[in-house]
Structure formats: structure tokens, C-alpha cells
Amino acid sequence: MGPTGRLFFFCSILCSRGAGLRANIGGSSDAVRLPTAGWWTSTTPLSDEPDTPLINRKIIHVDMDAFYAxxxxxxxxxxxxxxxxxxxxxxxxxxxxxxxxxxxxxxxxxxxxxxxxxxxxxxxxxxxxFDVYRSISQQIRAIFARYTDLIEPLSLDEAYLDVTEDRAGLGSATAIAEAIRAAILAETGLTASAGVSYNKFIAKLASDQNKPDGICVIPPHHGPGFVAALPVKRFHGVGPVTARKMEALGILTGADLRDQPRDFLHRHFGSYAEYLYGAARGIDHRPVRAQRVAKSVGAERTFETDLSERDALHAALEKVVEAAWIRIERSGAIGRTVTLKLRYSDFRTITRARSSSQGVTDRASFLAMGLALLDQQLPIEGGVRLLGLTLSGLSAADQDEGMTASGPVQVELPL
Missing domain, CATH: 3.40.1170.60 (MutS, DNA mismatch repair protein, domain I)
Incomplete structure (x- = not known):
């Protein structure tokens, strides 16, 4: 059976849209009951086994459907x-x-x-x-807090939740996810999709499987196969440029990636190799974190063709600023330091920074400081393949990028 067939098999059993799964929660919970959780830390090394000590965690990734729109x-x-x-x-x-x-x-x-x-x-x-979106996001955050203290916001419209403790006594992570989705709809008039699994990587992939207004549950015995069937371009962190590089290497699916030895991945993907090696096996030891303020907010862009002309670089930086400023406004942050990142055609990477004592409070100032930093590097020989701009030294952040570690409580809760 090809990758598409395998993917349909997993999701046809465990995924549903709208209210469809709500009627099936009770019947499916016992089938995926798991053993008691063990203590662990975020420094646990990767192994070749799929998260063996950690499959008793219950992680939900909630993603609002086309939130702003x-x-x-x-x-x-x-x-x-x-x-x-x-x-x-x-x-x-x-x-x-x-x-x-x-x-x-x-x-x-x-x-x-x-x-x-x-x-x-x-x-x-x-x-x-953004003021309206932030207000609604706080409403949604309050709903999450009824079920767990372990909430890791990724942005205004998505978050990870560790519900291993089952504070509400609903009996399964699936039931908790459905209760959260129902509360969001009732209280905000908006729909959310959810992925339920034993780690963050798979939960995030699952939340995208049945959008909009859907849920997908991936139990531990299906995790590695689910990942193997997916196109690698679906993996969180694999952007278009990396996906094209993988395609050129004959890596199209998670199974293709899993077949590559560590030294091959290190040779082609450098420090990113360890993440890819674990992801292809359904391994993710990261905890759900809460309350750490982001150190920086920004954006970067990799070009299909290297850029060297001033006008082309200026135009590219303006597009980076547009994308970065959206993220900055989402976070509500005020920063003081603007950092330019350039990666040249020979893969040398440099950063240059400039600070403002008054703080960077508008897009025009952010762009002006970025352009000034860029112009200091001109003329450029050989071309630029990546351009990025970030704002750091943040204060008054909304903490939507944030997290701080907290260990899950050891109890038995089925998916």
C-alpha cells in the first residue's frame, strides 16, 4: 500500500470533523489506554525507538481555523x-x-x-x-486553563496543551479536546481543530489532518506509521527550500527520511539532522512549556536565485519586514534592537545589529533601521541567498511565543 493509502487508513479510524467524533469518544478510549507515566527531562537523548518512555503523555495541539479571517x-x-x-x-x-x-x-x-x-x-x-484577535485569544486561553496549567501558546491562534493529569476528570485526552473545541465554539462563535497524540510533533501534524472543525487522534502504536506516510513537506520546520532539497535527494516521505542514516543527514542538513532523524521516527522529547517570554520576533526569506543588486535587496527586505511586522503586532511586543541576518551564496552567515533607546514602535522605523544595516554591507560580492530581520530586547510582550518548562504529572489517561 502506498503512502496515501496508509495515511487514509490511520485517519479514517481516528479522525473526524465537527460533532462526528463526539458520539464515539466513550467507545474508543479504552482501546488506547496507556501505562503510567515516568519522570523525564527535556535533555533526554534521542533513541531509535519511538518515544518509548514518553508514550504515556497526552498532548493536544489546538489550532483555530483561519483565525483572523x-x-x-x-x-x-x-x-x-x-x-x-x-x-x-x-x-x-x-x-x-x-x-x-x-x-x-x-x-x-x-x-x-x-x-x-x-x-x-x-x-x-x-x-x-490585532487588539480584537488578542482579546479573543485570551478568551480561548482561559478555556484551556479549565483543563490544564500546562499551556504552551505558539501564537494567538494555536497552542500545545499537556492534559496528562486530566484535571476535569473526563477520562481521555480525546474527550478533553472535544470539550475544549465545543467550549470555544459556544463562547466565541469560532471553530478550532485539534490533534491528540503522545508528543508535540505528532499532535501538531494531527491537528492539520481534518481541518476545518476537525479532530485527529494518533495513538502510540500508529505514530511511527503515521509519520512514515506523510510527505516531508508537511513536517513542521521543513520549508519549501528544504523540501526541494530533500526531493532532489529522493526524500519524499517520512519513510524515505527514516531510511537515511545519521551521517547522511548531518552531511546534507548540518545541525538540523538530529531533529529530522527523530521526527522521521515519531520521536519528540520536548515538554509542553508555559510562560517564557520570546527573546526576539522576526522573519527571514531564502531566495531561489541569489541577490546582489541594491534595489533587489531593498525590495526583498521590505517583504521580510511586512511578514515580520505582522508577527510583532501579534505579540504586542516593543523591542529596542534590530538585527539583520545575511547568508551569502557560499553559506557564510553574518548578523549586524543596531539599537534604539526609544524602542522600535512602528513598521517604518523597523524598516529604516533594517535598510541602514543592509546598506552598510553593500556592495555585495557573490550574492545573498537568505535575508532576515528580527526585533529583540522585547518588553511588554503578550507572551504568545512563550513557554517555560514544567514536568507532567504521572497519572494514567487514555488518548
Whole structure:
């Protein structure tokens, strides 16, 4: 059976949309009952076995469905059922979020607005309202807190939860995930999708399996096979450039990646190799963390063709700034230090930084400081293959990127 068939097998058993799984929760819980959890630390080394000591953890990844666009459609009935993009419609604008109607035309977040309009001429642009999104995000965070203290927000619209303790006494992680999704819908009018599994890597993959308004449960005995069947471009952290490099090496699926020895991965992917080696085996020892403030917020872009001309580099930096500033506004952070990152065609990487005593409070200042840092490096010989800009020295952050370690309680809870 090919990869697609295997993937359908796992998800047809364990995934559902809407209210479909709610009726089946009681019948499926006992089949995946797990042994009591053992103590462990985030420094536990990788092994060739799929998370053997850790399969008793119960991790949920909750991801709101097209969050920003769904909020706009909720608040403006005239936008419902229509292709909507949150972001700027001007020539250098970037799509921050797209409704599912827009996605059907190929519109995606982080896409230049002009490209989005070419794909969907009837696309409706709505300016972002980050204060509203943050307020709703806090509502959702409060719902999570009814079920666990171990909440790791990744952004305003997604988070990891460790529900091993089962504070609410619902009996399974699946039941907890469904209760959370139902509460979010009832209290905010918005839908969320959830992935339930024994580690963060697989839970995040699972949450994307049955969107929108869906749930997917991957128990430990299905984890390695589930990962093996997936295209590697679906792996968190594998961007388009890395995916193309893998394709050139004949690595298309998790199974292909799993077949590669460690030395091969180190030779081609450097320090990223250990992550890939573990991910291909369904291994992820990271704990769910809470309350650590992000050290920096930014964005970077890898180019298909190396850039060396001043105008091309300036235009590229403006697009990086558009994407980075969306993340900065999401976090509510104020920073003082702007750092430029350049990776040259020979893979040398440099960073250059500049600080402002007043703090960087607007996009124009962020861009101006970035351009000044870039101009100091001109002329460039050989070309630039990656360009990035970050804001650090953050204060008053919303902590949406944040986490601090906390160990799971040792109890028995089925998925």
C-alpha cells in the first residue's frame, strides 16, 4: 500500500470533523489506554525507538481555523462565504490570513497581496485588528486553563496543551479536546481543530489532518506509521527550500527520511539532522512549556536565485519586514534592537545589529533601521541567498511565543 493509502487508513479510524467524533469518544478510549507515566527531562537523548518512555503523555495541539479571517467573517455577515484576506492590499502588502474560500483559490498567509489578487481577483482585503484577535485569544486561553496549567501558546491562534493529569476528570485526552473545541465554539462563535497524540510533533501534524472543525487522534502504536506516510513537506520546520532539497535527494516521505542514516543527514542538513532523524521516527522529547517570554520576533526569506543588486535587496527586505511586522503586532511586543541576518551564496552567515533607546514602535522605523544595516554591507560580492530581520530586547510582550518548562504529572489517561 502506498503512502496515501496508509495515511487514509490511520485517519479514517481516528479522525473526524465537527460533532462526528463526539458520539464515539466513550467507545474508543479504552482501546488506547496507556501505562503510567515516568519522570523525564527535556535533555533526554534521542533513541531509535519511538518515544518509548514518553508514550504515556497526552498532548493536544489546538489550532483555530483561519483565525483572523474567521473573526472578520463572524463580525461582518457580509463577508461570510466570500474570499477574505486579512492584510494590506497595496503593492508591497502581505496576506496575514486567508479564509477557506480564499484558500480554495490558492491564497495563503505570507503571500504577497499582488499574487493573492492574481489568484483570486474577487478577494476582499480587510485590515488586521490585532487588539480584537488578542482579546479573543485570551478568551480561548482561559478555556484551556479549565483543563490544564500546562499551556504552551505558539501564537494567538494555536497552542500545545499537556492534559496528562486530566484535571476535569473526563477520562481521555480525546474527550478533553472535544470539550475544549465545543467550549470555544459556544463562547466565541469560532471553530478550532485539534490533534491528540503522545508528543508535540505528532499532535501538531494531527491537528492539520481534518481541518476545518476537525479532530485527529494518533495513538502510540500508529505514530511511527503515521509519520512514515506523510510527505516531508508537511513536517513542521521543513520549508519549501528544504523540501526541494530533500526531493532532489529522493526524500519524499517520512519513510524515505527514516531510511537515511545519521551521517547522511548531518552531511546534507548540518545541525538540523538530529531533529529530522527523530521526527522521521515519531520521536519528540520536548515538554509542553508555559510562560517564557520570546527573546526576539522576526522573519527571514531564502531566495531561489541569489541577490546582489541594491534595489533587489531593498525590495526583498521590505517583504521580510511586512511578514515580520505582522508577527510583532501579534505579540504586542516593543523591542529596542534590530538585527539583520545575511547568508551569502557560499553559506557564510553574518548578523549586524543596531539599537534604539526609544524602542522600535512602528513598521517604518523597523524598516529604516533594517535598510541602514543592509546598506552598510553593500556592495555585495557573490550574492545573498537568505535575508532576515528580527526585533529583540522585547518588553511588554503578550507572551504568545512563550513557554517555560514544567514536568507532567504521572497519572494514567487514555488518548
Amino acid at each position: 474567521s473573526v472578520e467573517q463572524r463580525d461582518d455577515p457580509g463577508l461570510r462565504g466570500r474570499p477574505v484576506a486579512v492584510g494590506g492590499s497595496r503593492a508591497r502588502g502581505v496576506v496575514a490570513a486567508a479564509s477557506y474560500e480564499a484558500r480554495s483559490f490558492g491564497v495563503r498567509s505570507a503571500m504577497p497581496s499582488v499574487t493573492a489578487l492574481r489568484r483570486c481577483p474577487d478577494l476582499i482585503f480587510v485590515p488586521p485588528r
